Amino acid sequence: MIFQPCSPTACFFTLAIVLAAPPSRAGPPVAIGTGGAVATVSEQASKAAMAILNKGGNAVDAAVAAAATLGVTDPFSCGIGGGGFMMIYLADGKRVITIDHRESAPAAFTPAVFLQNGKEIDFDLAVASGAAVGVPGTVRGWHDALERYGTMSFRQVLAPAIDVADKGFRVSENFNHLVAMNVDKFTLFPAISALYLKDGKALPAGTTLRNPGMAKAYRELAARGYKAFYDGPMARAMVDAVTRPPTAAGAAVRGGRMTMADLANYESRIRQPLHTTYRGFDIYGMPPPSSGGSTVAAALNILEGYELKAMARADVEHLYLEASRLSFADRNAYLGDPEYLDVPLAGLLSKEYAASRRTQIRSRQAMAAAAAPGDPYLFQNDPSVPLRPQPARAALRESAHTTHLTVSDRAGNVVSYTFTIESWGGSGITVPGYGFILNNEMTDFDFSGPHPNVPEAGKRPRSSMAPTIALKNGKPAFSIGSPGGSTIITTVLQTIVNHVDLGMPMDQAVNAPRLSQRNAGATDVEPGFAGSAQATALQRFGHQWAGAPEPIGAANALVFNADGTVTAVSEGKRHGVGTALVQRRGH
Ligand code: GLU
Secondary structure, three states: OEOOOOOHHHHHHOOOEEEOOOOEOOEOOEEEEOOOEEEEOOHHHHHHHHHHHHOOOOHHHHHHHHHHHHHHHOOOOOOOOOEEEEEEEEOOOOEEEEEEEOOEOOOOOOOOOOEEOOEEOOHHHHHOOHHHOOEOOHHHHHHHHHHHHOOOOHHHHHHHHHHHHHHOEEOOHHHHHHHHHOHHHHHOOHHHHHHHEEOOEEOOOOOEEOOHHHHHHHHHHHHHOOHHHHOOHHHHHHHHHHHOOOOOOOOOOOOOOOOHHHHHOOOOEEEOOEEEEEOOEEEEEOOOOEOHHHHHHHHHHHHOOOOHHHOOHHHHHHHHHHHHHHHHHHHHHHOOOOOOOOOOHHHHHOHHHHHHHHOOOEOOEOOOOOOOOOOHHHHOOOOOOOOOOOOOOOOOOOOOOOEEEEEEOOOOOEEEEEEEOOOOOOOOOEOOOOOOEOOOHHHHOOOOOOOOOOOOOOOOOOEOOOOEEEEEOOEEEEEEEOOOOOHHHHHHHHHHHHHHHOOOOHHHHHHOOOEEOOOOOOEEEOOOOOOOHHHHHHHOOOOOEOOOOOOOOOOEEEEEOOOOOEEEEOOOOOOOOOEEEEEOOOO
16 A cells, blocks of 8 residues: 655645555555544445544534435445435444434335235336435435534535536446446336436446536535435426426336325435344444345354354354355344334344354355245344244346445544445336436345235335445444345355354455355355365355355445554545545544
């Protein structure tokens, strides 16, 4: 890493950035230093966070600035048309809080919304439809984060994103690839085609892309606050786009039933994080409606019963895969919106329950089939009526949709933030005149029940997002998170195991080949893994690899080192190349 020289006084507020090491085949971008730090998948977003930190903003201000910029440079994974989960460690008070700003189902939703003649409708048709669009929560989440825990206004933190939207940015190979993958969906909707297609094809890499509509949307937020989004012309434009999607001639797209009242009534939720302990760390995770925190925690609780440090890597990875399989069986059976069902969290997170699950695991012998869910109610210490397991459904294949970023500041605050519009390019419906894409988060519901995750009015669909912060001895130790649908959970879990149990520095932990076992027969692996020595060692235990390997996730992490420095780590090879930066203190 390169420390930029600066005078003691100049360093404090001026751009004192330690630039990420240039991406190389050797590993992911890493930056080490003092002061604040940031890791995101976008150079512009990481720079936006650093600019805000250098102006005296805190980690929350900087996280919103980075997120808004990602909405411009990574519009197919995130933006104000979607929702997410922000976890914040507040140095003052040593508290961890979370802001759930997941999209909610419009009031007109019923459990039959994705059924036709009693049958589930085609998934892709459901995705590219107004019915897939949930009431977006991102703007409300940013507002609540800034108002409660930030120090700056929308006008200040949105300025870098407005600048990028106005001046434009260079289309990368990865961006071009994502558009190319989605040409069919984008062609249905003129507003998105006008932005990202040229002559019916993906904009070539190297094109400078401006988004004046998104700059306008952000300017309205800067001027009027979150109400500019949930009421008034922008809200009206969203409702119109959802109810009567503006489509290309001849395209048949189902409308949704969102109303102005749905938008006006949207609220985020401040929730207590989930907590578990793991080998001396306090691990804080995202509670329901995300399944991220509880599934990671339950798997760690299972793994805690083994002396992993003394084992060979293949044995550790075997146990990681089996613990993940068992936790996914429970996740699929019990997790949903806690405002609509009693999720048996106390049972799922109890160490005794983990011990009972551990008895299912055999040494050096993979389970031949999907695991059955356990009975956490026996460990719940609560007389509520048990919701017995429903048949679990296989997790869908998901790649790296969504984005995760992480920021810290010199006061010691930390933000771990995952947000999304669900599939690549969400529903494809772009709000005319405002340049942002509406989510398809409602397809995260199971289309038919009975199931904890069936669609209902006002409900938030079960998520897998897993922004995580770990403390040790009461102080931040690391933060980690990733995109990737249900593979988010395995990426976060595996990275923790790599770092804590296999002793890898965080850059190696992030870079290592990812294996994702989500209670299916075969495990998803990344390209190049099958055939490796590591794969062969695991195959001896009966593990099998699913076909069509794809990169899994795109993690970003911070590590707070014992000497007071912070290490920011991004991805060197997945979803393009990320950017890790640190700010140096002025002495
Ligand atoms: N909708 C997904 C979730 O909430 C995130 C989108 C994705 O990463 O595929 O878990």
